[in-house]
Amino acid sequence: MGEPESSEDAGMRLGEGLDTCKLIEFLPQPTILLDCEGNIVRVNEPMVRLFGQSISEIEGDHWLRLFEHKENLPLTSSWKCLQQTGQPLQLEVSITRPDLSKRVINLRIDTFCTDSERTQYLGCAQDVTITHQLSEAAAENERRLAIMLEVMSEGVVLQDSTGRIMLSNPAAEKILGLTNEQMCGRTSIDPRWRSIREDGSDYPGQEHPAMRSLATGHMLRGEVMGVHKPTGELTWISINSVPLFDGKSTAPYAVVASFSDITELKNGRDETQSRLDSLHLIQIELEMHQRELEEKNVQLRSMADTDVLTGLKNRRCLFERLRAEIALVERNGNPFSLVLFDIDFFKSINDTYGHMAGDDVLKKVAHALQSCARISDFVARYGGEEFAVILPQTDSGQALQAAERMLSEVRRTYCEGKQVTASAGVACCSGSVMSIDALIEAADKALYRAKDLGRNQAVMAD
Numbered sequence: 001m002g003e004p005e006s007s008e009d010a011g012m013r014l015g016e017g018l019d020t021c022k023l024i025e026f027l028p029q030p031t032i033l034l035d036c037e038g039n040i041v042r043v044n045e046p047m048v049r050l051f052g053q054s055i056s057e058i059e060g061d062h063w064l065r066l067f068e069h070k071e072n073l074p075l076t077s078s079w080k081c082l083q084q085t086g087q088p089l090q091l092e093v094s095i096t097r098p099d100l101s102k103r104v105i106n107l108r109i110d111t112f113c114t115d116s117e118r119t120q121y122l123g124c125a126q127d128v129t130i131t132h133q134l135s136e137a138a139a140e141n142e143r144r145l146a147i148m149l150e151v152m153s154e155g156v157v158l159q160d161s162t163g164r165i166m167l168s169n170p171a172a173e174k175i176l177g178l179t180n181e182q183m184c185g186r187t188s189i190d191p192r193w194r195s196i197r198e199d200g201s202d203y204p205g206q207e208h209p210a211m212r213s214l215a216t217g218h219m220l221r222g223e224v225m226g227v228h229k230p231t232g233e234l235t236w237i238s239i240n241s242v243p244l245f246d247g248k249s250t251a252p253y254a255v256v257a258s259f260s261d262i263t264e265l266k267n268g269r270d271e272t273q274s275r276l277d278s279l280h281l282i283q284i285e286l287e288m289h290q291r292e293l294e295e296k297n298v299q300l301r302s303m304a305d306t307d308v309l310t311g312l313k314n315r316r317c318l319f320e321r322l323r324a325e326i327a328l329v330e331r332n333g334n335p336f337s338l339v340l341f342d343i344d345f346f347k348s349i350n351d352t353y354g355h356m357a358g359d360d361v362l363k364k365v366a367h368a369l370q371s372c373a374r375i376s377d378f379v380a381r382y383g384g385e386e387f388a389v390i391l392p393q394t395d396s397g398q399a400l401q402a403a404e405r406m407l408s409e410v411r412r413t414y415c416e417g418k419q420v421t422a423s424a425g426v427a428c429c430s431g432s433v434m435s436i437d438a439l440i441e442a443a444d445k446a447l448y449r450a451k452d453l454g455r456n457q458a459v460m461a462d
Contacts, residue, residue: 021033021041021042024042024043024044024122025042025044025045026044027044027046027124028046029046029124029125029126030044030046030047030049030050030124030125030126030127031043031044031046031047031122031123031124031125032044032047032058032063032122032123032125033120033121033122033123034063034109034120034121034122034123035120035121036083036118036119036120036121037062038062038063038064038079038083038121039060039061039062039063040058040059040060040061040062040063040066041059041120042059043055043058043059047125050103050105050125050127051066051095051097052097052098052099052101053097053098063123064076064079066095067093067094067095067107074091075091075093078091079109082109082111082121086111088108088109088110088111089107089108089109090106090107090108090109091106091107092104092105092106092107092128093105093107102129103127103129104127104128104129104131104132105125105126105127105128105129106125106126106128107123107124107125108123108124108125109121109122109123109124110122110123153171153260153282154171154258154259154260154282154285155168155169155171155172155173155174155175155176155237155258155259155260155261156168156169156171156172156256156257156258156259157169157172157183157210157256157257158254158255158256159187159188159210159214159254159255159256159257160253160254161214161251161252161253161254162187163187163188163189163208163210163211163214163255164184164185164186164187165183165184165185165186165187166184166254167180167184168180168183168184172259175235175237175259175260175261176227176229176235177229177230177231177233177235178229178230187205188205188206188208188210188211189204189205189206189208189211190205191205193205193227193228194227194228195208195225195226195227195228196225196226196234197224197225197226198224198226198266203225203226208225208239209223209239209240209241209257210239210241210255210257212241213241213242213243213252213255214243214252214255217243217245217250217251217252218243219240219241219242219243220239220240220241221240221286222238222239222240223238223239223240223241224236224237224238224239224262224266225237225239234263235261235263236261236262236263236265236266236267237259237260237261237262238259238260238262238282239257239258239259240257240258240259240286241255241256241257241258242255242256242258242290242293243255244256258286258289260278260282265278305317307380307381309359309362309363309381310362310363310366310381311363311366312366312370312379312380312381312387313378313379313380313381314380314381315380315381315382315383317380318378318380318382318388318390319436321378321380321390322338322390322436322439322440323436325390325392325429326429326434326435326436326439328392329429329430333430334392334393335393335394335395335396335428335429335430336390336391336392336393336394336428336429337390337391337394337395337396337398337399337402337426337427337428337429338388338389338390338391338426338427338428338429338439338440338443339388339389339391339399339402339403339406339424339425339426339427339443339458340382340386340387340388340424340425340440340443340444340446340447341365341369341386341387341388341389341403341406341407341410341422341423341424341447342385342386342387342422342423342424342447342451343361343362343365343385343386343410343420343421343422344420344421344422344423344451344455344456345455346358346361346384346385349361349415349420352416353415353416357415357416358385360415361413361415361420362381362385364413364420365387365410365413365420365422366379366381366387368406368409368410368412368413369387369389369406369409369410371409372402372405372406372409373389373406374391376392376393377389377390377391377392378390378392388443389402389403389406394428395428395430396426396428396430396460399426399428399460400426400458400460403424403426403458404458406424407421407422407424407456407457407458410422411456421455421456422456423447423450423451423455423456423457423458423459424446424447424450424457424458424459425442425443425444425445425446425447425448425449425450425458425459425461426443426446426458426459426460426461427439427440427442427443427446427460427461428461442461442462443461445461445462446459446460446461446462447459
């Protein structure tokens with residue numbers, strides 16, 4: 001066998017053996033072809049969509065005009081460097097599209113020569129706007145969290161899965177009489193804490209609320225402990241611990257322990273009422289923090305791929321799959337179909353038997369639809385009592401038959417002895433490519449016709 005070809009040799013033959021202008025039209029990544037002066041010779045469809053302009057508006061213009069944005073000043077000097085040295089240009093740049101929306105792009109431009117030794121440049125772009133936005137949002141959340149921890153009257157420490165302290169806030173340093181540097185790396189079982197219970201007996205480190213939350217995955221509230229400061233002074237604290245989970249893991253990856261100094265409350269009964277008021281405020285703060293955590297969890301669940309109740313893919317995944325299927329239709333013309341299902345008289349099930357029974361019906365219907373689906377089919381919970389099934393490479397007639405099979409399986413579902421039925425609307429996306437909204441609207445209209453015709457049946461869209 002001969003020596004392997006280098007990427008440079010492959011790149012040279014790209015220019016020699018193929019029509020580069022034609023080739024880039026088939027590249028999935030936004031791509032432009034430039035002449036030696038930087039004028040745009042050819043642009044593919046993904047690049048046109050990225051910039052929100054027509055081919056005629058882009059081709060023939062100098063490529064730098066596409067990036068006329070105050071944040072893109074390094075481009076001109078980088079372009080000159082590329083022309084002089086041949087070193088690839090790679091920068092993160094911003095653009096403003098004609099509709100005034102802004103995008104952030106990773107741009108790379110490479111040099112290659114044609115068979116006539118004429119220098120040309122090939123530019124590829126990657127839209128990283130969402131990554132940028134998520135990064136900025138994460139940074140802002142971290143900043144807000146840091147401010148919140150800074151001003152809190154409660155002590156807060158973050159401990160990893162082994163119980164080692166990773167960080168603490170100023171209130172924690174004040175309450176425990178230790179700096180953040182002195183606490184970092186310590187665990188709750190470190191004997192230097194010299195912790196005691198309310199009756200004066202030793203408080204084993206393994207029973208510290210943070211360690212118990214790590215072991216059990218449960219949140220603990222209001223645990224009272226006496227801790228000796230380095231000066232020997234005894235401080236009484238009330239501790240809450242909240243385990244943190246990563247994704248679907250059942251084991252916490254860290255725990256947040258928050259605590260307040262209740263020394264005066266415990267030792268000074270004459271200030272009991274004022275301290276109770278203070279604890280009430282702390283409780284309010286904890287509940288606010290808990291609500292924030294719950295809101296964050298809701299956001300994370302909504303961003304996840306799976307519907308928690310049914311185990312099916314969720315609405316966000318459904319739209320991503322529809323975009324992919326429509327793109328396939330655009331490329332190869334193979335049809336696909338969308339079926340929307342709606343459980344008949346579902347509100348009556350909830351009202352009569354309760355929401356737990358309604359949830360059970362949703363799970364059973366989800367299982368029925370999934371059991372009839374092919375490996376290539378995509379079953380999702382569209383929302384409420386509605387489900388959606390994408391049938392790849394399936395025309396309208398085949399889709400109607402598939403929908404009838406699924407409805408037949410749904411009829412085998414019962415709630416409190418009563419048969420459960422559903423109605424279905426079928427829409428097909430074939431040669432004339434439809435938008436996602438138009439496809440869903442067509443299936444939805446067919447679904448409502450099925451209900452108007454008496455439910456428990458499937459109807460094909462016009």
